[in-house]
Amino acid sequence: MRAHPELIACMSCDTVNRRPRLEPGEVAVCAACGGTLLRGHKSVQQLAALALTAAVLYLLANVTPMIGIDLSGRHSDTTLWGSVLAFTDHVTAPMALVVAMAIVVLPGLQIAILCWLSLFTLAGKRAPLFTDLMRAWQSLRPWCMVEVGMLGILVSYVKLKSLFHVDVGVGIWAMAGLAIVLTAVFPGDVQSLWSELEPSTDRDADPAAAAGPLPRSGPG
Numbered sequence: 647m648r649a650h651p652e653l654i655a656c657m658s659c660d661t662v663n664r665r666p667r668l669e670p671g672e673v674a675v676c677a678a679c680g681g682t683l684l685r686g687h688k689s690v691q692q693l694a695a696l697a698l699t700a701a702v703l704y705l706l707a708n709v710t711p712m713i714g715i716d717l718s719g720r721h722s723d724t725t726l727w728g729s730v731l732a733f734t735d736h737v738t739a740p741m742a743l744v745v746a747m748a749i750v751v752l753p754g755l756q757i758a759i760l761c762w763l764s765l766f767t768l769a770g771k772r773a774p775l776f777t778d779l780m781r782a783w784q785s786l787r788p789w790c791m792v793e794v795g796m797l798g799i800l801v802s803y804v805k806l807k808s809l810f811h812v813d814v815g816v817g818i819w820a821m822a823g824l825a826i827v828l829t830a831v832f833p834g835d836v837q838s839l840w841s842e843l844e845p846s847t848d849r850d851a852d853p854a855a856a857a858g859p860l861p862r863s864g865p866g
C-alpha cells in the first residue's frame with residue numbers, strides 16, 4: 647500500500663485535500679465543507695515557554711500548601727505530595743502508588759522531557775536521547791492526569807467548606823494553571839520538533855522524520 651503524506655482527508659466529509667504547510671496559529675479548512683483540517687503547531691519558542699511555565703507551576707504545586715483547614719483553633723494544611731501520602735495510612739495504600747504516578751511522578755517526567763527537548767531545539771541542537779524521549783513523551787501523555795487530580799481537589803474543597811473554614815493555598819492555583827498549560831501542549835506541537843532539526847541529524851534516527859517537510863505539491 648502506498649502512503650500519500652501530501653494528502654489529508656477531512657474528518658467531517660471525507661473529502662481528500664492537499665495537506666498545506668501551516669505557520670504557527672494558522673488553520674487549514676476543508677475546501678468542500680469548511681471543516682477544520684489542521685492547525686499550525688506552536689513555534690519552538692512558544693513550546694519552550696509553555697514547558698518552563700509548566701515546570702514552575704509543577705514545583706509550586708508540590709511545595710506550597712493547596713488547602714488548609716482551621717479546626718478548634720488548630721490549622722492544618724497539605725501539599726500535593728502530602729495528599730498522596732495521606733493514602734498510605736489506610737487500606738487505600740495501593741491507591742497511593744496510582745495517585746502518585748498519575749498526578750506527581752509521570753507529569754513531572756513529562757514536563758522534564760518537554761523542557762529538555764524544547765530547550766535544546768531552541769538552541770538549535772539535537773537533544774541527547776531525542777528519539778527515545780520523543781517516544782517516551784507520547785507514551786506518558788495518556789497517563790498524566792493532573793486535570794483529574796484537580797477535579798478531586800475541588801470536590802474535597804467543596805465538601806470541606808461546608809464543615810470547616812478552608813484556606814485556598816498557592817498550590818491549588820498552581821495546580822489549576824498546570825492543568826491548563828499541559829492541556830495547551832498538543833501532540834502535534836511536540837512532533838513538530840522533528841521538522842525543526844536539520845534533515846541530516848534526524849533522518850538516521852526516525853523513518854517518520856525522513857520525509858522531512860511536507861511537499862508543497864502532490865500528484866495531480
Ligand SMILES: [Zn+2]
Nearest residue numbers: 656659676679
Ligand atoms: Zn470537509
